[in-house]
Amino acid sequence: MTEILERRRREKVVARLPERVEALGRALELVDGRLPAEVVEASRGVVSRAGDRLRLSPDHTIVALAGATGSGKSSLFNAIAGLDLATVGVRRPTTSTALACVWGSAGAGALLEWLGIARRHQVMRSSVLEDAEVSELQGLVLLDLPDHDSTASSHRLEVQRLVELVDLVVWVLDPQKYADSAMHDDFLRPLASHAGVMVFVLNQADQLSRPDVAACEADLRALLDGDGLGRSPVLVTSARTGLGLGRLRALLAERVLTRRSYAARVSADLAVAADALAEHTGAGEVADPDGKDVAALREGLAQAAGADGIAAAARRSYAGRSAASTGWP
Numbered sequence: 001m002t003e004i005l006e007r008r009r010r011e012k013v014v015a016r017l018p019e020r021v022e023a024l025g026r027a028l029e030l031v032d033g034r035l036p037a038e039v040v041e042a043s044r045g046v047v048s049r050a051g052d053r054l055r056l057s058p059d060h061t062i063v064a065l066a067g068a069t070g071s072g073k074s075s076l077f078n079a080i081a082g083l084d085l086a087t088v089g090v091r092r093p094t095t096s097t098a099l100a101c102v103w104g105s106a107g108a109g110a111l112l113e114w115l116g117i118a119r120r121h122q123v124m125r126s127s128v129l130e131d132a133e134v135s136e137l138q139g140l141v142l143l144d145l146p147d148h149d150s151t152a153s154s155h156r157l158e159v160q161r162l163v164e165l166v167d168l169v170v171w172v173l174d175p176q177k178y179a180d181s182a183m184h185d186d187f188l189r190p191l192a193s194h195a196g197v198m199v200f201v202l203n204q205a206d207q208l209s210r211p212d213v214a215a216c217e218a219d220l221r222a223l224l225d226g227d228g229l230g231r232s233p234v235l236v237t238s239a240r241t242g243l244g245l246g247r248l249r250a251l252l253a254e255r256v257l258t259r260r261s262y263a264a265r266v267s268a269d270l271a272v273a274a275d276a277l278a279e280h281t282g283a284g285e286v287a288d289p290d291g292k293d294v295a296a297l298r299e300g301l302a303q304a305a306g307a308d309g310i311a312a313a314a315r316r317s318y319a320g321r322s323a324a325s326t327g328w329p
């Protein structure tokens with residue numbers, strides 16, 4: 001029963017997304033030239049990306065494996081694909097261009113073009129082998145990314161570009177670097193509103209004793225809590241021994257089956273953009289003598305934020321509108 005209600009709720013959120021994108025677009029017209037250009041530009045990017053994603057295949061779920069060099073992204077990518085596709089290397093960093101593996105190619109072409117993945121970097125999993133594992137992941141577009149904090153700036157740019165577009169990010173961490181403060185402060189904490197579309201994997205568990213795995217996992221969970229990401233799943237894996245790969249695969253299969261990640265991603269992006277604009281509006285930067293623009297702006301931003309994404313700053317400026325805590329996604 002709760003599953004049915006949950007599905008209905010999701011369908012409602014999905015149905016409202018196009019009008020929320022439009023509402024943010026209208027709000028942007030009202031603030032253009034009146035708010036800092038970078039705030040307006042960032043929101044314009046959200047309108048454009050959200051509009052694109054809603055037009056592209058809802059039957060595919062784009063998942064990126066992200067993380068530091070050597071954490072094991074390419075190894076996990078190969079293990080999930082069941083094929084040796086990505087180069088796993090000793091020399092660091094190894095992966096320089098994103099590689100895509102697609103389960104179920106029908107309708108995926110436009111999506112891959114939008115992601116900017118060249119044909120030679122695409123593998124159609126369903127055309128390689130037909131088996132039970134293929135059908136379980138039907139609809140998955142899995143990306144193996146370069147290292148996010150690379151010494152090579154081209155790697156960093158590629159990761160930034162793709163992390164903005166994908167539906168779900170799987171952060172692959174290793175026992176040596178999972179607590180890296182630069183990653184938590186610079187990358188993860190600012191993404192707290194996207195907790196519903198992020199998953200954390202503590203890989204290379206075979207390098208640790210059992211008690212150390214448990215301690216490491218608990219420590220990582222505490223750090224993520226501190227980042228505001230306590231609700232993101234944490235899995236423990238070893239690409240070498242296969243530990244935890246069944247769980248990771250099951251999690252991906254569930255996300256693909258319910259098709260919830262793309263909508264959750266778009267929803268979170270809209271809420272963040274609306275909040276950012278509302279924060280500036282709340283500071284009185286778009287005061288209008290007759291108050292008409294301000295009222296229209298507030299209404300547009302409230303609509304764009306949706307019932308699920310109203311943060312403190314936005315709440316203040318929506319004057320009296322109450323935040324519904326839906327726990328979406």
Ligand SMILES: Nc1nc2c(ncn2[C@@H]2O[C@H](COP(=O)(O)OP(=O)(O)OP(=O)(O)O)[C@@H](O)[C@H]2O)c(=O)[nH]1
Nearest residue numbers: 069070071072073074075089093094095204238239
């Ligand atoms: N012991 C152990 N080694 C692993 C595991 N996963 C990956 N490795 C090894 O770690 C090294 C780096 O693995 P990659 O999969 O290339 O790492 P990556 O995250 O793709 O690295 P970049 O492409 O440089 O960003 C390789 O030597 C792998 O064999 C694991 O679970 N356990």
Ligand SMILES: [Mg+2]
Nearest residue numbers: 073074094095
């Ligand atoms: Mg790699």
